[in-house]
Amino acid sequence: MSITCEELWAYGNTLASGTTEVEWRNAIGRCYYAAYHGADRWHSELPSSGVAPSGVGVHAALIGRLVAPTVTDERKLRSKAVGYMLRVMKKAREVADYDLSGAASRSDAAQIAADSRILLDKIA
Numbered sequence: 001m002s003i004t005c006e007e008l009w010a011y012g013n014t015l016a017s018g019t020t021e022v023e024w025r026n027a028i029g030r031c032y033y034a035a036y037h038g039a040d041r042w043h044s045e046l047p048s049s050g051v052a053p054s055g056v057g058v059h060a061a062l063i064g065r066l067v068a069p070t071v072t073d074e075r076k077l078r079s080k081a082v083g084y085m086l087r088v089m090k091k092a093r094e095v096a097d098y099d100l101s102g103a104a105s106r107s108d109a110a111q112i113a114a115d116s117r118i119l120l121d122k123i124a
Contacts, residue, residue: 005041009034009116016109024109025096031109032093035116039066039082042123046071050079063087078122085119 012030015023040062043050050065066083069076092112096104 005034005038005120008037009113009120012116013113016106016113018106018109021104024106025104027109028096028104028112029093031113031116032089035086035089035119036062038120038123039086042082043079046075046079050083059090063090082119082122085115085122089115089119 012027015027048070051068052061053064066079069079
């Protein structure tokens, strides 16, 4: 069985309206991953790959390729916008997943859900 980015986003969006910090942290993660997988698919369909920085992880490499595109048409600006949006969401996901002593709020989760929706619409 497999799922789509839309299904992953919908689940994250549902969690964002939850009542516990565990739900909000998971909402941030699910919405980020919906955006990440959507952006990865969209980038792979471009006629040429962006320039990835060396020595970084898979997520940072994708973000790097998105913000340094090699396409020269209207997709160039869209790629940059998607990359910058994904970079912000990645930082929020890292805080939600790794900084358990910090707080994650319903508004944080709602913001990432909204941002990931915008990103997914931008690449549709």
